[in-house]
Amino acid sequence: MRDRSLAAAACLVSVAVCSGIVALITPAVPARATGVVYLLGVLAVSSLFGLTAGLVASGLSVVALNFLFISPHSFMVDRSGELLSLLAFAAAAAIGSELAARVRRQGAEATQRAGEAELGERLATLVAAGADLESALPAVARQAARALGASEGVIHLGAPAPASRAGQTLTLEVAGARVGELRLIGCPPGALETPAADRIGRAVGSLILLARERDRHVAERVEAEALRRSNALKTVLLRAVSHDLRSPLMAIMTAAGALALEHPADGDAELVQTVLDQSDRMNRLIGDLLDLSRMQGGVLAPNRDWCDPADIVRAAVAGLPGVRDGGRVRVEIAAEVPLVRVDPRQLERVIANLVDNAAKFSPAGEPVEVAVAAGGGVVSVAVRDRGPGVPEDEREQIFEPFHRLAGTAATPGSGLGLAIARGLAEANGCRLELAPAAGGGTVFTLSIPIAQTALRRVS
Amino acid sequence: MTDSARILVIDDERPIRRALEMTLSRAGYRVDVAATAAEALTQAALQPPDMVVLDLMLPDGDGAEVCRELREWSSAPVLLVSVVEDEAEKVRALDAGADDYITKPFGVDELLARVRALLRRSSRDERGASVIALHGLTIDLPRRRVTAADGEVHLTPTEFDLLKALVVADGRVLTHRMLLRTVWGPGYADESQVLRVHTARLRDKLEAHGLPRDLIETVTGVGYRVNRGEA
Numbered sequence: 001m002r003d004r005s006l007a008a009a010a011c012l013v014s015v016a017v018c019s020g021i022v023a024l025i026t027p028a029v030p031a032r033a034t035g036v037v038y039l040l041g042v043l044a045v046s047s048l049f050g051l052t053a054g055l056v057a058s059g060l061s062v063v064a065l066n067f068l069f070i071s072p073h074s075f076m077v078d079r080s081g082e083l084l085s086l087l088a089f090a091a092a093a094a095i096g097s098e099l100a101a102r103v104r105r106q107g108a109e110a111t112q113r114a115g116e117a118e119l120g121e122r123l124a125t126l127v128a129a130g131a132d133l134e135s136a137l138p139a140v141a142r143q144a145a146r147a148l149g150a151s152e153g154v155i156h157l158g159a160p161a162p163a164s165r166a167g168q169t170l171t172l173e174v175a176g177a178r179v180g181e182l183r184l185i186g187c188p189p190g191a192l193e194t195p196a197a198d199r200i201g202r203a204v205g206s207l208i209l210l211a212r213e214r215d216r217h218v219a220e221r222v223e224a225e226a227l228r229r230s231n232a233l234k235t236v237l238l239r240a241v242s243h244d245l246r247s248p249l250m251a252i253m254t255a256a257g258a259l260a261l262e263h264p265a266d267g268d269a270e271l272v273q274t275v276l277d278q279s280d281r282m283n284r285l286i287g288d289l290l291d292l293s294r295m296q297g298g299v300l301a302p303n304r305d306w307c308d309p310a311d312i313v314r315a316a317v318a319g320l321p322g323v324r325d326g327g328r329v330r331v332e333i334a335a336e337v338p339l340v341r342v343d344p345r346q347l348e349r350v351i352a353n354l355v356d357n358a359a360k361f362s363p364a365g366e367p368v369e370v371a372v373a374a375g376g377g378v379v380s381v382a383v384r385d386r387g388p389g390v391p392e393d394e395r396e397q398i399f400e401p402f403h404r405l406a407g408t409a410a411t412p413g414s415g416l417g418l419a420i421a422r423g424l425a426e427a428n429g430c431r432l433e434l435a436p437a438a439g440g441g442t443v444f445t446l447s448i449p450i451a452q453t454a455l456r457r458v459s
Numbered sequence: 460m461t462d463s464a465r466i467l468v469i470d471d472e473r474p475i476r477r478a479l480e481m482t483l484s485r486a487g488y489r490v491d492v493a494a495t496a497a498e499a500l501t502q503a504a505l506q507p508p509d510m511v512v513l514d515l516m517l518p519d520g521d522g523a524e525v526c527r528e529l530r531e532w533s534s535a536p537v538l539l540v541s542v543v544e545d546e547a548e549k550v551r552a553l554d555a556g557a558d559d560y561i562t563k564p565f566g567v568d569e570l571l572a573r574v575r576a577l578l579r580r581s582s583r584d585e586r587g588a589s590v591i592a593l594h595g596l597t598i599d600l601p602r603r604r605v606t607a608a609d610g611e612v613h614l615t616p617t618e619f620d621l622l623k624a625l626v627v628a629d630g631r632v633l634t635h636r637m638l639l640r641t642v643w644g645p646g647y648a649d650e651s652q653v654l655r656v657h658t659a660r661l662r663d664k665l666e667a668h669g670l671p672r673d674l675i676e677t678v679t680g681v682g683y684r685v686n687r688g689e690a
Contacts, residue, residue, distance in 0.1 A: 246542060247472055250564035254478035257567025261485045276566065283564050287543065303546070303680070305635075306652035308659050315677045339655050345546070345680040 007045075007053040014041040015060040019068055026069060035085055038065055039092055046093040047100030054093025062086045112196055119147040119200065123207045133211040144182055144204050148197060151186030157208070168192055172205035179205040234297040238290055245286050253279045288416040291349075292401055295423035302343035302428050309337050309372055309379045309448060312344055316351035317370065323359045328366075334373040341451045342428040350432070353421040354383040354444050361387030362441070378447040386441040395434055464578050465489045467508035469499040469525070470540065471518050479512065482567050483574070496520035500528055508535050510578055513557070515541040515548050523551040530556035536577040540565075550634050550681055558631045560681075576687075580629050591626050593685065594674055596665070598626055607668035617642065618661045621654075625675060625685045634682040658683060 018041040022034040038061035046054025062085055122143050137155050145153025148170070155172070157180040167185040170192050171178060182204060184192070191197060256275040259268075294300045310333045317329050351370075358368040366386035373380055390398055397403050401419040425432040430448045437443040466488045470476040476492050483490045491506055493499035496517045503511070511529065515522040526537055539560035541549045549560055558580075561573055591598045597606045603619050605612040614622065620642045625633060639647045639654055647653065658675060666672050676686040 251474035251478050253564045258482040308655045311677045315679045348679045
């Protein structure tokens with residue numbers, strides 16, 4: 001209403017001002033030429049207040065021109081000259097109002113786009129600033145609401161919320177997939193049916209997807225970092241424990257060894273030997289326990305290299321003087337065994353533990369057989385004993401730490417050898433299983449995968 | 460002869476240092492001790508040792524660094540004392556010129572055997588020798604001929620170079636990197652696969668002539684050495 005009365009007033013003022021100007025210049029300028037002054041007034045009114053106001057101003061101008069300056073002073077428009085003026089004024093009003101409206105529209109669109117660009121920028125800043133999605137959502141909703149001319153906005157993620165209380169809802173979609181919705185309060189009618197609303201909906205939707213993705217990556221990274229730190233800590237701790245336990249033992253063993261060098265009296269020699277033997281036993285136990293904790297702490301990083309399985313097996317047997325010198329181990333290696341990619345020291349440990357275990361459980365004088373062969377994508381190392389065998393229901397339990405078979409309590413050992421062997425084997429991507437051997441006893445089979453690029457060892 | 464040899468013991472832990480000192484003195488060696496890398500290098504300059512027993516982990520520097528500095532002016536054999544966990548450090552120290560290693564804790568017998576072997580080797584000094592005899596095997600370096608009891612062993616040039624490197628080292632541990640650099644060249648330092656394959660072939664050929672397979676001994680995760688059957 002206010003706009004209309006303002007336009008009416010503008011028409012009157014414009015015609016009055018034009019009339020005043022014309023009255024001032026009339027003595028100098030021919031009356032008929034003064035029409036252009038009114039034309040300017042019509043253009044001004046129509047561009048500022050639209051076509052209707054322009055047409056009204058045109059009519060008033062023709063009447064005023066006729067009545068005030070063209071004799072006879074009359075309100076009638078009865079001559080073709082005046083009709084032409086009227087048409088020209090009307091046309092000017094139409095053109096002026098249309099041009100002005102177009103400029104206004106473009107201006108409004110530019111403002112709108114600028115608003116969207118600003119919205120995009122603010123949203124991007126929210127994501128880039130590192131705020132997590134949950135805490136950034138209210139700010140995002142506010143920005144989007146403002147861009148759409150609404151007073152308030154709330155974003156609901158996921159499936160549609162139950163019937164809304166008030167306001168309008170803009171679905172947030174990216175490539176046809178629903179992300180959530182933007183609930184708007186105080187939104188101008190029809191504001192959500194515009195292309196701009198579509199764009200804003202997509203922008204906010206993409207932003208949410210992006211932020212979600214980012215949140216997931218951040219969480220993963222934080223988790224990985226925590227794991228890495230925890231592993232590094234475990235490694236440092238185990239190393240310190242290992243050092244702190246072994247150093248005193250080292251001093252004890254060296255000192256006892258020095259005593260033994262002095263050719264002590266018979267009784268003392270036995271005592272010194274006990275110190276040495278027991279220190280040695282304790283040392284092995286410490287080693288086993290450390291390996292077990294490393295295994296269970298997940299910090300057994302294999303240091304992989306190309307290895308000759310035959311080499312590892314021979315080194316493992318050579319490292320067991322008690323077993324080796326008794327001549328109890330028979331090693332048989334197939335003619336063509338490819339190289340494997342494992343941690344050689346860890347694999348040597350696996351095989352040494354298996355051979356040691358087999359020697360322990362075989363009756364005295366019975367040989368331990370170790371066979372190395374390739375086939376089926378693996379190099380297999382089979383360690384066979386002639387022991388009493390393992391009952392079927394214990395074939396997995398035997399790999400548990402401290403597990404001992406019934407009736408073997410007298411056999412020396414920590415009960416960790418097989419658990420460590422299995423743990424080390426698995427850390428190197430190998431399988432370790434046991435089966436009863438044909439003709440009695442048990443055969444433990446270690447299967448080492450053959451790498452695709454392995455060179456063949458040609459004999 | 461060796462009983463008057465001078466041995467420098469470097470270890471930062473007093474009880475161990477003391478025990479080693481007493482053990483080696485009782486075995487007839489003259490012993491100097493040092494607790495840090497800096498002290499060790501000063502001590503070695505004052506009283507040039509015939510041999511060094513070096514703890515790998517010192518408070519003021521790692522063993523590899525001590526080896527490198529020592530090697531600049533001394534050829535005294537270096538025996539490393541390490542714990543199982545120091546694998547990578549140990550290999551670095553061997554690359555830097557250490558001769559052998561022993562893993563903590565060890566028995567006195569083992570220590571004395573290593574010390575004797577290292578001293579014997581350094582006094583033997585076969586660097587000038589052109590023909591080396593080993594386990595009934597005769598290796599003629601200038602003619603590049605290897606002869607076993609039952610005739611000539613036919614080796615490829617690479618196999619010969621590999622055997623030569625090991626034999627000349629005279630029982631010292633040669634790391635994989637050292638062997639690859641010496642035999643194949645600096646560009647091959649990480650080609651462990653090549654080394655494994657050639658070592659296996661060399662052993663096969665020696666075995667075919669009745670020589671023990673462990674004439675070339677595998678030091679798992681570290682390298683190879685010639686087994687002189689002494690230690």
